[in-house]
Amino acid sequence: MREQMWTNVGVAKRERVASVEVEVEGRWDALALSELLIPYHSFLVQHDRQRWVVHARTPGHHGESLDDALATVEDWLTERGLEESVCRVGGRLHQPGDRGRSDVAEFAHPYRGKTAR
Numbered sequence: 175m176r177e178q179m180w181t182n183v184g185v186a187k188r189e190r191v192a193s194v195e196v197e198v199e200g201r202w203d204a205l206a207l208s209e210l211l212i213p214y215h216s217f218l219v220q221h222d223r224q225r226w227v228v229h230a231r232t233p234g235h236h237g238e239s240l241d242d243a244l245a246t247v248e249d250w251l252t253e254r255g256l257e258e259s260v261c262r263v264g265g266r267l268h269q270p271g272d273r274g275r276s277d278v279a280e281f282a283h284p285y286r287g288k289t290a291r
Contacts, residue, residue, distance in 0.1 A: 190232070190233075190240060191231065192231065192240045192264050193231050193262075193264060194229070194231065194232065194240070195227050195230075195262040195265075196261045197225065197226070197227050198225075198226045198256070199226075199256075199259075200224055201224075201226065203226075203256065205218070210246055210250055211228060211230040211243065213238050215231050215234070230243055247261060248270050
């Protein structure tokens with residue numbers, strides 16, 4: 175995670191910039207999550223026939239926060255029954271419920287114990 179500073183008429187505003195990566199099995203699930211994350215500059219990377227990673231970054235197009243992006247991901251994974259998926263924030267594994275912590279990128283826990291590939 176890094177910080178960017180924006181200035182507008184002498185007013186400085188600091189924004190935390192973070193990358194979010196979610197491993198997903200199957201093209202259709204990857205596309206569905208990517209669509210939800212469009213405000214977060216989302217894109218897909220296919221690693222093999224069925225393994226995809228959905229990438230996003232915060233802040234979003236309209237200033238959406240990292241917590242907003244993680245809430246979107248966690249809600250979608252729960253709705254789809256994909257809690258076993260691996261999610262990374264800033265390159266480090268992320269555990270659901272870590273939203274709102276200032277050191278969220280410092281955690282190294284996968285969803286429900288699945289190991290990263």
